[in-house]
Structures are given as C-alpha cells and as structure tokens.
Amino acid sequence: MEFLTDLLESSTLPLFTAFVLGLMTAVSPCPLATNITAVGFISRDIENRNRVFYNGLFYTLGRAITYTIIPLIIVLGADQFRFSGFFQRYGEKFLGPVLIVIGLFMLNIIRINLPAVKGLTSRMQAKKSWSYLDAILLGLLFALAFCPYSGVIYFGMLIPMTVSSATGLYLPVVFALATGIPVIILAWFLAYAVSGIGGVYNKIKIFELWFRRVIAALFIGVGIYYIVRVYF
Amino acid sequence: MRLFRTFAAAALFMAISSCNAQPVAKENSANTSDKIEAYYFHFTARCVTCNTIEARAKENLETLYPNQFQSGLITFQSVNLEDPESRPLAKRLGVNGQSLLIVRGDQKINLTNEGFMYATVKPERFREIINEKVDGLLIK
Numbered sequence: 001m002e003f004l005t006d007l008l009e010s011s012t013l014p015l016f017t018a019f020v021l022g023l024m025t026a027v028s029p030c031p032l033a034t035n036i037t038a039v040g041f042i043s044r045d046i047e048n049r050n051r052v053f054y055n056g057l058f059y060t061l062g063r064a065i066t067y068t069i070i071p072l073i074i075v076l077g078a079d080q081f082r083f084s085g086f087f088q089r090y091g092e093k094f095l096g097p098v099l100i101v102i103g104l105f106m107l108n109i110i111r112i113n114l115p116a117v118k119g120l121t122s123r124m125q126a127k128k129s130w131s132y133l134d135a136i137l138l139g140l141l142f143a144l145a146f147c148p149y150s151g152v153i154y155f156g157m158l159i160p161m162t163v164s165s166a167t168g169l170y171l172p173v174v175f176a177l178a179t180g181i182p183v184i185i186l187a188w189f190l191a192y193a194v195s196g197i198g199g200v201y202n203k204i205k206i207f208e209l210w211f212r213r214v215i216a217a218l219f220i221g222v223g224i225y226y227i228v229r230v231y232f
Numbered sequence: 233m234r235l236f237r238t239f240a241a242a243a244l245f246m247a248i249s250s251c252n253a254q255p256v257a258k259e260n261s262a263n264t265s266d267k268i269e270a271y272y273f274h275f276t277a278r279c280v281t282c283n284t285i286e287a288r289a290k291e292n293l294e295t296l297y298p299n300q301f302q303s304g305l306i307t308f309q310s311v312n313l314e315d316p317e318s319r320p321l322a323k324r325l326g327v328n329g330q331s332l333l334i335v336r337g338d339q340k341i342n343l344t345n346e347g348f349m350y351a352t353v354k355p356e357r358f359r360e361i362i363n364e365k366v367d368g369l370l371i372k
Contacts, residue, residue, distance in 0.1 A: 002353040030279040085328025089313070092277055148279040148330055152348045155329065230277045 001027070014161055018171040021158050022178025030149035033222045034142045035183055037099065040215040041138055042187040046208055052191040053184065058132040060180030062139020067154070067172035071162040080163070084155035091146035092230050098141065099223030106216035143176070268300070268369050270308045273322065273331045282330065285347035286310055288355055289332055292362045306366070336369045
C-alpha cells in the first residue's frame with residue numbers, strides 16, 4: 001500500500017492516478033469479501049481458462065458501466081455530496097440480502113415460475129450455459145457496493161478529477177480496469193491450477209459441480225457477513 | 233418503501249430546519265470562533281482504515297497540542313451520521329459522507345482524502361499535515 005501511495009503522490013497524469021486509485025481500492029481489505037466472491041463467480045467455468053478470462057473482462061466491463069454512469073449523473077446536475085452520501089450510507093446495506101438471494105438461486109433452492117423470470121431462472125440453473133451477461137451484472141452490482149474506504153477513494157478522489165473536465169469521463173473506465181485486474185488474475189490462476197489437476201484425474205466435471213456449490217455457499221456466507229456487519 | 237420514507241423524512245426535516253438554520257449557525261460560530269473543533273464523521277459500519285484515521289487524528293491532536301487539548305481549546309469528536317442527533321451538526325458543516333474536518337468558526341478544512349491516503353501507510357506524513365493545518369488555524 002505504501003508503494004501505491006508513493007505512486008499516487010508522484011503522479012501528475014490523471015490517467016495514471018485513476019489507475020493507481022483503482023489498484024488501491026482492489027487490494028484494500030475493505031472490499032475483500034466482494035472480491036473473493038467475484039473471484040469465485042468468475043472462475044465458475046473452471047474447465048475453460050479462456051472463458052474464465054472473458055468472464056473477468058465482462059465483470060470489469062460491468063464495473064466500468066457503474067463507475068461511468070455515476071459521474072454522468074453528477075455532470076447532468078445531481079448534487080455530488082448528497083449523491084455520494086447516499087451511496088456511502090446504503091451501498092453496503094443492499095449487498096448482503098442480494099448475495100444471499102443469488103446464492104440460493106445458484107443452489108436451486110429458490111425457483112420462480114413467473115414467465116418473465118423463467119428464462120433467467122433456467123439460465124441460472126443450467127450448468128453449461130452461463131452467459132456473460134451474468135458477469136456484467138455482477139460487476140455492475142459490486143461496483144455499487146461502496147464500502148467506507150472505496151467510497152472515499154471513488155467519491156473523494158476519482159469523481160472530483162472526473163467531473164472537473166469534459167474529457168475526464170474516460171477515467172472511471174481506467175479505474176474500473178484497475179479494480180478488476182487483481183480479480184481477473186486470481187481467477188485465472190485458480191482456473192489454471194485446477195485444470196492441471198483435472199487433466200490428470202479426469203474428474204473435472206464432478207469437481208466443477210461441487211465447485212459451483214461452493215461458490216453458491218460463498219455468496220450466502222459473504223451475504224450473511226455483510227448483513228451482520230451492517231445491521232448488527 | 234422504507235427508503236422513500238427515509239427520503240420523505242429527510243426532506244421534511246430539511247424544510248423545517250431551514251427556517252431556523254440561520255440563528256443556530258450564528259450562535260454556534262459566536263461560541264466557538266476561538267475553539268478548534270476536529271470531527272470524524274462516519275456511518276455505523278466501519279472499516280479498518282476508518283478506525284485508524286479516527287484514532288491517529290485524535291492521538292496527533294492530543295500529543296501535538298497537549299495544553300490546548302486539555303484546556304478544551306482543541307476538541308475531537310467522533311460522530312455517527314446514522315444517529316439522528318448528529319443531523320443538525322452534519323447539516324451545519326455540510327457533511328453527507330465520511331469526513332475528517334477541522335473547524336474554527338467559519339473556516340473548515342477537509343482532511344478526509346489525506347486521512348485515507350496517509351493514516352495507515354504513512355502516519356508521520358498524516359501527523360505533519362494535521363500539525364500544519366492546525367498551526368495555520370491557530371495563527372489566524
């Protein structure tokens with residue numbers, strides 16, 4: 001962290017500053033629980049390393065969308081201080097329940113038979129046909145879950161840089177990329193290690209089924225952690 | 233629904249409090265213009281860095297200005313923004329999120345970003361910044 005702070009101090013280039021701020025957010029202990037969950041989610045297609053990599057990229061794209069829409073709304077006239085206060089106050093509160101619901105979906109415990117959500121439900125339950133859209137949505141959601149540390153980094157440092165000039169709107173994309181990189185690397189390493197083991201023992205399919213169950217349990221566990229942390 | 237109610241309550245509160253905000257602000261600035269007040273505003277859910285910033289800021293003020301701290305000329309207060317009693321103070325100082333502020337009368341120095349950058353990794357730099365800012369306020 002000291003190294004990143006030094007880099008930040010010496011940086012005169014907004015692009016580089018945004019990147020370092022993103023890395024600081026990614027490696028800080030504060031959003032660790034969401035990062036672990038994201039690594040699990042991204043590496044769920046554990047048998048296919050390329051797919052894990054693309055999942056990571058789409059997850060980062062989701063984060064970039066959220067991080068760019070917020071300054072756009074501020075530029076369009078929303079009160080920056082009220083807006084940031086709202087996210088800092090409620091960002092973590094909605095995350096716990098949402099993670100538990102996603103986990104229950106993944107475990108097939110919740111089934112919704114309404115026609116509108118049937119497609120979504122069956123896709124969530126299908127073991128093979130995960131779409132990249134899920135990764136984008138998870139990125140969107142996790143980027144919204146500002147913890148106290150990432151809230152200050154984003155709203156206190158990145159947003160003022162972004163909204164101060166018309167050309168600053170590319171900065172959130174760079175920031176999002178930096179927050180996503182450690183997650184992508186970890187997920188890819190995990191997939192690489194596991195596929196090596198699978199190749200030898202040829203039991204990757206069974207492993208994959210259990211791995212998905214572990215990820216679902218991880219979502220529920222992290223969800224409970226956030227609920228306890230925020231509400232009790 | 234609960235969110236809507238919170239918004240409605242906040243809007244109502246602001247509408248009511250804006251009517252008599254002026255006299256309160258005047259009264260406060262008259263009482264506190266000599267005093268230097270440091271505030272750490274936070275929410276109920278804290279993080280390691282946030283707790284460290286609060287602890288270091290308080291410790292630095294206590295050790296850098298022991299006489300002023302003991303006499304009450306310099307004060308430090310930790311304020312939970314989710315506590316309804318904190319609303320008038322947060323409104324007066326224009327605080328909506330986590331903030332480390334040093335206030336003297338109408339002057340307000342925001343050290344939130346410095347706190348998050350330095351308090352955990354470069355505590356000596358954080359101490360220097362606090363020293364410099366408070367010295368600046370003491371001279372005026």
